[in-house]
Amino acid sequence: MSKGAIVVGAGPVGLMLAGELRLGGVDVVVYERLPAPSGESRGVGFTRRAAEVFDQRGLLDRYGEVEWAQGHFGGVRIDFDRLRENHFSVRGIPQSRTEELLEEWVTGLGVPILRGHEVTGFTETADGVVVAFEGPDGPGEDTARYLVGCDGARSVVRRLAGIDFPGWDATRGMYMADLVGANIRRRPIGEQVPGGMVMSFNLQDGVDRIVIHDENLRPPEDKSSLRFGEIADAWQRMTGESIHDAEVGWISSFTDTTRQAAEYRRGRVLLVGDATHIHMPAGAQGLSVGVQDAANLGWKLAGVINGWAPEGLLDTYHAERHPVGQNLMRSTRAQTRLYLTGEEMEPLRAVMRELVEIPEVARHLAGQV
Ligand SMILES: Cc1cc2nc3c(=O)[nH]c(=O)nc-3n(C[C@H](O)[C@H](O)[C@H](O)COP(=O)(O)OP(=O)(O)OC[C@H]3O[C@@H](n4cnc5c(N)ncnc54)[C@H](O)[C@@H]3O)c2cc1C
Structure with a gap:
């Protein structure tokens, strides 16, 4: 059988x-x-609903202490503290x-x-x-x-x-790198900067992850041709911070396919x-x-x-x-x-920031994420 x-x-x-x-x-x-x-x-984490699935199987406790984090919708911060239901996700x-x-x-x-x-x-x-x-x-x-x-x-x-x-095929791409000993400011939900977006957060003890969208860079088809130097140059161009001397762990790229x-x-x-x-x-x-x-x-x-x-x-x-x-x-x-769009999207982001002040809207978007 x-x-x-x-x-x-x-x-x-x-x-x-x-x-x-x-x-x-x-x-x-x-x-x-x-x-x-x-x-x-x-x-680098999972949503509240996935946490519930893990919990039903007795798996959530196996992680030990977890960090429940606030979230955002496309970089528009949602104040989860104001929602009745708990939509916090697990991070880190x-x-x-x-x-x-x-x-x-x-x-x-x-x-x-x-x-x-x-x-x-x-x-x-x-x-x-x-x-x-x-x-x-x-x-x-x-x-x-x-x-x-x-x-x-x-x-x-x-x-x-x-x-x-x-x-839909890819229209834009992002790069990421895990760094040890990089002295960088953290930008956990990302920041729009001229020419793109930069994000940085603590991945685990002593390791920071940076993520970049540079409108001039297209991730290669073959990831083995990725070079940290290109990512470090873009980071410096967009933030003014040099990460060239950091110890580099995993580097990768991805697109919006x-x-x-x-x-x-x-x-x-x-x-x-x-x-x-x-x-x-x-x-x-x-x-x-x-x-x-x-x-x-x-x-x-x-x-x-x-x-x-x-x-x-x-x-x-x-x-x-x-x-x-x-x-x-x-x-x-x-x-x-x-x-991942430029200044032309700023009016819409401003409207979104106003809308997420309405609890019903915040609950709807938080529920989606
Ligand atoms: C930069 C980035 C950040 C992300 N962050 C998050 C996050 O924070 N939270 C979140 O929820 N999601 C996140 N995701 C998405 C998440 O990584 C994927 O959705 C997840 O890995 C999907 O799991 P999977 O098991 O379906 O596929 P995979 O993780 O891709 O696993 C597929 C497995 O199948 C194996 N396999 C493939 N072909 C064969 C074959 N023919 N025979 C045998 N084995 C095979 C592969 O080796 C692999 O082990 C992120 C994705 C990216 C790119």
Whole structure:
């Protein structure tokens, strides 16, 4: 008898889903192409709603003391203290820490995580999927009743399933660098400066992260050609501060490419997390929405695999989460315009600053983020 589900990708979303399936009594395995965690951290926290999901699974306490932080909408500060409901997000948690905690949880539940195993293809049969992979000992095959692609923005599962990924191409880009020993002023929600936007905040003990949008710089297609010197020059041009002598950790770049999978489910194949939606990380929401996608799908897929829920229940995953993804894209595109445009946007920012003084508006925007 083949296993219940194969999850592709041990990012935060794949791990969350694997844990949810296991709690639902499903025999599940995770395939991950990287031989070991990268240790890199795109994300630096998660939203209130993701915190609630972690809390429901007893995971929030494992972080120890967390910093609950105020937020903003495209750089327009929202005073969360004035809202009745608590919309504070968690900040100062590198994504690698979230992945580490989730991996501990999932392996503790007995889910095998097969690292160094890259999924390369699959075929759907009448009662399951046959998955092809390239592992440390060469090519192999595995079977399961369902296949779930949690394999990120460039999802192979999405491509092989023939699911469209329509959206908008990049119009602007950003650079980031993690620095040790840089003596810079912190700008946690970013500041507009002539020619772009600069942001700087404490990532973890002794490490600062800077993020830059310079309207003259376009991130390279191939990130391996990124050079810190270019980022340091831009930072100095825009802030007057030199970071050239700082010790440099991870550097990366990203764009505002925005796309969403047209179908979250096709037959026995499902997609979750960045495999379904990509966008500018304005408001720091991708991981959080992905974790909530996983929480939505987990119990449903477990119910179908265990035979106590009808297969049609799986369609409610798309019906419920696709609109959330659409909202996410609209919100991040709106925030990108507010955040990363020049002086011409200043009147609209001023109007937004006035509007967020109205509690109903602040609650609505805080709820979106
Ligand atoms: C600069 C930046 C800052 C961000 N900050 C935040 C933040 O503060 N808060 C937040 O909520 N979100 C944030 N995000 C978004 C967040 O990083 C992503 O949404 C999140 O990583 C998505 O998780 P995932 O598990 O869906 O995909 P990924 O993290 O991309 O994981 C996919 C996994 O699948 C594996 N994989 C891929 N293909 C295969 C294959 N064929 N076979 C096997 N394995 C495969 C990959 O190796 C990878 O481990 C940020 C993003 C960026 C770029």
